[in-house]
Amino acid sequence: GARPPLCPPTDNAMEGGAQQSSLWEPPEQDGGPGERDGGEGPPEVRRSQPLFIHGGSRQPLQEEPRASSLPSIPNPFPELCSPSNSPILSSPALGQGPPREGASHVVKVFGEDGACRSLEASAATTARQLCETLVRRTRALHDHSWALVELHQHLALERCLEDHESVVEVQSSWAPGADSRFVFRKNFAKYELFKSNALLFPEVMVSSCLEANKSMAHSELIQNFLNSGSCPEVQGFLHLREAGRKVWKRFHFSLRRSGLYYSTKGTSKDPRHLQYFADLTESNIYYVTQGKKLYGTPTEFGFCIKPHKVRSGVKGLKLLCSEDEQSRSCWMAAFRLFKYGMQLYRNYQQAQARLSQPPWIGPTPLRSVSDNALVAMDFSGCTGRVIENPSEVLTVALEEAQAWRKKTTHRYSLPAACHSSPLSAAIHRTQPWFHGRISREDTQQLIGRQGLVDGVFLVRESQRNPKGFVLSLCHLQRIKHYLILPSEEEGRLYFTMDDGQTRFADLIQLVEFHQINRGILPCKLRHYCTCVAL
Numbered sequence: 001g002a003r004p005p006l007c008p009p010t011d012n013a014m015e016g017g018a019q020q021s022s023l024w025e026p027p028e029q030d031g032g033p034g035e036r037d038g039g040e041g042p043p044e045v046r047r048s049q050p051l052f053i054h055g056g057s058r059q060p061l062q063e064e065p066r067a068s069s070l071p072s073i074p075n076p077f078p079e080l081c082s083p084s085n086s087p088i089l090s091s092p093a094l095g096q097g098p099p100r101e102g103a104s105h106v107v108k109v110f111g112e113d114g115a116c117r118s119l120e121a122s123a124a125t126t127a128r129q130l131c132e133t134l135v136r137r138t139r140a141l142h143d144h145s146w147a148l149v150e151l152h153q154h155l156a157l158e159r160c161l162e163d164h165e166s167v168v169e170v171q172s173s174w175a176p177g178a179d180s181r182f183v184f185r186k187n188f189a190k191y192e193l194f195k196s197n198a199l200l201f202p203e204v205m206v207s208s209c210l211e212a213n214k215s216m217a218h219s220e221l222i223q224n225f226l227n228s229g230s231c232p233e234v235q236g237f238l239h240l241r242e243a244g245r246k247v248w249k250r251f252h253f254s255l256r257r258s259g260l261y262y263s264t265k266g267t268s269k270d271p272r273h274l275q276y277f278a279d280l281t282e283s284n285i286y287y288v289t290q291g292k293k294l295y296g297t298p299t300e301f302g303f304c305i306k307p308h309k310v311r312s313g314v315k316g317l318k319l320l321c322s323e324d325e326q327s328r329s330c331w332m333a334a335f336r337l338f339k340y341g342m343q344l345y346r347n348y349q350q351a352q353a354r355l356s357q358p359p360w361i362g363p364t365p366l367r368s369v370s371d372n373a374l375v376a377m378d379f380s381g382c383t384g385r386v387i388e389n390p391s392e393v394l395t396v397a398l399e400e401a402q403a404w405r406k407k408t409t410h411r412y413s414l415p416a417a418c419h420s421s422p423l424s425a426a427i428h429r430t431q432p433w434f435h436g437r438i439s440r441e442d443t444q445q446l447i448g449r450q451g452l453v454d455g456v457f458l459v460r461e462s463q464r465n466p467k468g469f470v471l472s473l474c475h476l477q478r479i480k481h482y483l484i485l486p487s488e489e490e491g492r493l494y495f496t497m498d499d500g501q502t503r504f505a506d507l508i509q510l511v512e513f514h515q516i517n518r519g520i521l522p523c524k525l526r527h528y529c530t531c532v533a534l
Contacts (some may be wrong), residue, residue, distance in 0.1 A: 004430050007053060010318050016118065022512070023493075025223060036069050037039055037050070038280075038499075040270075043441050051071065060194070065155060072492060080300075086380065091310055091369040097342040102124060103120055103122070103123065104119055104120050105120070105122070105123070105168045105171070106119070106120060107119050107120075107121045107122075107125075107167055107168065107171060108181065108182065109130070109148070109182045109183070109184050109197050110181050110182065110183050110184070110534070111133065111183070111184055111185070111531065111533060112183065112363075112446075112449075112530060112531045113531060113533060113534075115533060115534045116534065117134070117137075119133065119134075121167055121168055122168070122349055122358050123168045123169065124162060124166065125166065125167050125168060126164055126165060126166060126167065127147070127148040127161040127162065127164075128163035128164070128167050128347075130148055130167050130349075131147065131184065132534070134146070134184050138467050138532045138533070139434075140522035140530075140532045143355060144190075144191070144351035144352070144354060144355055145186050145187060145188050145190065145230045145451075145527065146184070146185075146186060146187075147160045147161070147184075147185065147186065147187035148160070148167065148182050148184060149161070149182065149183040149184075149185060150170060150178075150180070150182060151180065151181050151182070151183050152178065152179070152180045153179045153180070153181070153389070154178065154179045154292070155294075155304075155314065156288055156289045156293075156294050156295075157286035157287070157289070157304055157306065158289060159286045159287065159288050159398035160283060160287060160291070162192055162336075162340060162343075162344065162347060162476055163347040163351065164347055167182070168320055171229065171381075171486065173308065173311065174311070175227070175311040175312035178312050178330060179309075180496060182530070185449065185450060185452040185531070186451070186475075186527075186530065187330075187450060187451050187457055188450060188527045189449035189451030189452060189453050190455040191347075191348045191351060192451070192453055193226070193336075193337070193512075194226055196343070197222045197223060197226055198218060198219040198222060200329060200330060200333055200372040201222050201232060201234070201330055201333070201334075202217050202326065202330065203319070203500050204236070205223075205236050205327070205330050206218075206222070206232045206234060207235070207371075208233050208235060209221060209225075209232045209233055217489025220308050225337075226337075226345065227257070227345070228342075229337075229341040229342025229343075229344070229345050230337070230341065231255070231334050231338045232257045232334070232339035233254065233255060233257075233343075234254070234330060234334040235252065235253065235254045235255070235324075236252070236324065236327060236331075236459065237251070237252055237253070237329070238250070238251060238253045238264065238297050238320045238321065238322055238329075239297070239321035239322075240319075240320055240321075241295065241297075241319040241320075241321075243276070244463065246296050246298070246481065246533075248296070248298055248302070248321065249466065251264075252262060252266065252267045253277070253320075254269065255272070255331075255335075255338060257332050259275055259277070259278065259279060259280065260276075260277045260278045260280060260305075261274040261275060261277055261278055262274070262275055262277050263275070263483065264437065276330050277318070278305045279307075280305070280335055280338050280339050281338075281339055282307060282308050282309075283305050283306060283307045283318075284304060284305075284306050284308070285304070285305060285306075285332060285335045285336070285339075286303060286304045286306055287303055287332070288303055288304050288319070288321075289320075296321055297319070297321045297462050298321055299320045299321055299322070299323060299324075301323070301324060301327070301328040302319065302320065302321040302322075302328075303320055303322070303328055303331065303332060304317050304318065304320070305317070305318040305320070305335075306318075308508075324379055324528065325452060325477045325478075326477055329477065331451070337460040338378065352461040353403040353486050354398055357466060360410060361458055367388070376393045376396065378396065381438075402477075410456045413493075421468075427506055427507075427508060428459065428506060428507035428508055431459075431507075431508060431511070432456065432528060432530040433459055433511060433529065433530065434458070434459050434460070434507070435458050435459070435460045435529070436460065436462075437460070437461045438458075438460045438461075439463065440472075440481065441468075443458065443460060443470075443472045443479070443481075444472075444479050446458070446529055446530055446531075447472065447474050447479055448479075450527075451475060451527075452477040453476075453526075454474065454475050454476065454523045454526065455473070455474070455475075455523050455524055455525055455527055456473070456523060456527045456528075457471060457472060457473045457525045457526075457527070457528055458472050458527060458528060459471055459472075459484075459507060459511065462484075465483065465485065467485075468483055468484060468486065469483075469484040469495070469507065470482065470483055470484065471484055471497070471521075473521060473522075473523070474522050475521075475522040476522075477493070480522070483497065484496070484497055484507070484510065487500060487503075493505075495510055496505060497510075497519075497520060498519075498522065501517060502520075511525060511528075
């Protein structure tokens with residue numbers, strides 16, 4: 001009456017009763033399949049599926065073969081029972097193979113403040129879905145700039161997960177005990193290659209494509225590549241660290257359809273001088289955050305090609321370094337296009353579609369009983385009525401917001417006594433773009449982590465002037481700092497950045513003005529750096 005095994009036993013499985021029992025019949029103290037599922041008896045197992053056995057306090061599954069008197073039986077299903085690729089021996093609990101479909105996994109996500117939150121995810125959970133869950137739980141402003149970053153602290157490597165990537169699959173690729181984690185933060189540069197493509201791919205780095213298409217403008221050529229999900233041929237000089245040594249040498253690299261190459265003779269493209277460097281389809285591309293300290297990079301603009309087979313350690317990493325940030329951004333964008341192609345463009349289109357929808361359209365978030373009791377009401381007539389049409393709800397909400405906007409404009413014409421009140425002077429502390437007493441170095445690191453995109457900014461307290469503030473703004477991948485000084489005239493307190501020519505009642509008015517008008521700044525304020533508490 002015993003159930004037949006899923007596949008004929010191999011020689012190792014038949015030798016020794018103890019070994020056979022530990023492989024196919026789990027001990028009682030660990031709990032059988034029925035106990036794990038909460039049932040009274042063993043669940044029904046289809047004979048076409050293997051049984052996953054989790055490793056625990058049992059003996060190792062692979063032992064040295066022992067002498068046996070049993071005859072050797074040939075194995076007709078080597079692809080199922082071979083220890084090297086058997087699904088039984090490749091369960092996620094043993095740190096091998098892909099995660100099981102349908103099983104729940106615990107994923108720990110860290111915030112930029114070091115706080116951690118544990119989430120339950122299935123093998124099919126994508127990075128975008130996990131970000132949307134965290135946005136709802138932290139009550140953050142929903143947009144497509146939130147990202148999940150894979151961070152290897154011991155290697156000083158980090159990369160932003162693409163929206164379609166499986167979070168559990170990425171986590172299962174980490175080496176056991178490695179100092180690796182997921183970080184939830186903004187990344188405004190994620191889809192910048194589809195917005196400012198002409199700036200991201202300079203002409204000097206795609207000159208070979210321009211020579212082949214002389215009748216086409218540079219921006220039009222790059223846009224055609226992006227719309228087709230393909231990558232232009234990128235070329236340029238990079239510093240390469242020799243394997244096993246701390247010596248860096250400068251080579252001319254070319255990214256072609258067949259892979260990444262470098263020339264052993266200047267800028268020659270002769271096949272005799274081109275050396276194949278890396279397979280980007282079987283690798284991930286990371287930013288190097290502490291290149292000079294850990295790897296001795298010639299500049300601060302390092303990046304790394306990490307093959308999937310490299311789980312831990314520096315051995316096997318392909319370290320590169322560019323001359324400036326524009327060159328590094330071009331290479332990183334080209335590598336992403338080369339690896340993901342049209343999938344990357346689809347991710348961008350889906351993000352734009354989600355951005356154009358109201359927050360309540362799409363996957364319905366978990367709501368409390370009190371939330372379900374709330375409805376939109378119209379009190380413009382003699383009696384109130386429930387608004388059931390979603391389009392009308394959105395229109396009424398926008399009109400009400402505009403009305404409140406007009407009501408709050410009186411704060412810019414308050415009496416002099418109110419302007420110097422503590423509340424007016426400290427109202428900016430409640431804004432997400434204000435970061436208090438953060439240093440200049442930390443400011444540059446924060447803006448760099450959240451994306452060197454035109455218009456990314458924050459406001460902080462000045463370290464040199466105790467009563468002043470500083471507006472830190474990114475423009476052309478460089479971070480500039482503008483001093484904001486308070487001044488008083490006829491009993492009225494105001495703030496200015498241009499020696500009083502343009503005056504603002506408070507920092508909120510200053511920021512809102514420059515979000516609409518450029519003023520003395522090189523560009524408008526577009527994205528504010530913010531950190532959420534998990």
